[in-house]
Amino acid sequence: MPRRHLRVTAAAEAPLRAALRELRARPDIPQTFPLSAQAEADSAARWPHPPAETAATDATDLPMFTVDPPGSMDLDQAMFLARRPGGGYRVHYAIADVASFVTPGGALNAEAHRRVTTLYFPDERVPLHPPVLGEGAASLLPGEDRPAVLWRLDLDADGALRSTDVRRALVRSRVRMDYEGVQRAIDTGTAEEPPALLREIGRLREDLEVARGGISLNVPEQEIIERPDGYALAYRAPRPADGWNAQLSLLTGMAAADLMLASGTGVLRTLPTAPDGAVARLRRTARALGIDWPAHTSYAALVRTLDPARAAHAAFLQDCTSLLRGAGYTVFDGDPPAPEHARHAAVAAPYAHVTAPLRRLADRYGAELCLAASAGQEPPDWVRTALPALPAEMAEGSRRAHRVERECVDLVEAALMQNRLGEVFDGYVVDVQEERPDGGTVHLYDPAVIGRIDGGEQVPALPLGEPLRVRLTEADPGHAPVRFTPA
DSSP, X not given: OOSSOEEEOOOTTSHHHHHHHHHHTSTTSOOSOOHHHHHHHHHHHHSOOOSOSSOOEEOTTSOEEEEESTTOXXXXXXXXXXXXXXXXXXXXXXXXXXXXXXXXXXXXXXXXHHHOBOEEOSSOEEOSSOHHIIXXXXXXOBXXXXXXXXXXXXXXXXXXXXXXXXXXXXXXXEEEEEHHHHHHHHHHTOOOHHHHHHHHHHHHHHHHHHHHTOOOOOOOXXXXXXXXXXXXXXXXXXXXXXXXXXXXXXXHHHHHHHHHHHHTEEEEEEBOOXXXXXHHHHHHHHHHHTOOOOTTSOHHHHHTTOOTTSHHHHHHHHHHGGGGTTOEEEEEESSOOOGGGSEETTTTEEOOOOSOTTTBHHHHHHHHHHHHHHHTOOOOHHHHHHGGGHHHHHHHHHHHHHHHHHHHHHHHHHHHHGGGTTOEEEEEEEEEOSSOTTEEEEEESSSOXXXXXXXXXXXXXXXXXXXXXXXXXXXXXXXXXXXXXXX
């Protein structure tokens, strides 16, 4: 999933949209699906084929709902939230059952392993699966019966997980909601209890996250707005409902990791603890931005005090994503990894990807492992066979996704700044090259642009984490990213 959320609302014929189309046409970006894979998808859309021999549970009586950005069609998750009679909560969390549509060893499966993830551009997506599945038959669209992997997570009155059940089921979402609508209904008191419980459970889970030392980064979305004189950049801070919804996904991922570790076979999403040097770098950045970070305050505690609606805080939160570098996948089949190698540092617990199978390859395999573990069965052979190669495949897919993200950011920032060549801006140095201390990266205060800076003879050693006035020297969308020199 993207670390920088960019959205372009310019018209289709706008130069920026044309440059993005050119970027998508590169040879390393997947284009149309092979005819054989598309044919399999078309057939599976008409006749799904769940891999399990046991019949799926009929759970269409649960009035589920989805919460996604407006206009989304690839709906991975649907939920129904309820209070338990004896106290606490029950979370029914349905995840799209992609394995009911993708046959192991087939052309569609091979293409999914080639693509690995959905690629996000500011104006469009390059999907993992053909739209007939990802935005159609496999998506948990409202009013449609859909095969799903249905999690039942029972929580106590404090929101802590007490029991987990996962099985195949047929579900039917009743309504598609977006974050703004959910937030408005909750804030005005007009939300019915299932959506209203999203706040209650979400806040409890956030409290538990604080207690275990976990971190959720509320990185704001950046919207690029076309204007007669060029482009403008605006931030959209995440709403509380965004975070409450994310807590349910984290809850499910943690429950999945527990099932895998108990069964002895799994694929975990892991992240080592950030080295002291990376945190020290962020401390210097915070100082440059005027953010008070007392010596006795931990990184996790500081992040929870930040307001993504404030420009300086939003810029700092963006820089905080650097601590997510080093995330990977840990596969085991037999002896589980040692606790220190099974942990995701940001989650502060073992964690697995299982909630986004329409957009991420590993989640399909994680779901099958959890279904087998919950039923007390051995994982399917096709899952076990694929596990050893999965970390490398996911790493390559992540590298491609991050490269696309970086190129999109370069393109959008160049479009934003192309009419401001020669202007001077206030910024701060966020990175300095070890082999070339006069070269590095600068983050402007306003607009929130990040670009290369060359100090040269004028500044032979860039001041990492310190303010610096800089002059824009390059910005050519599609050809040259933004570049600065000291002013």
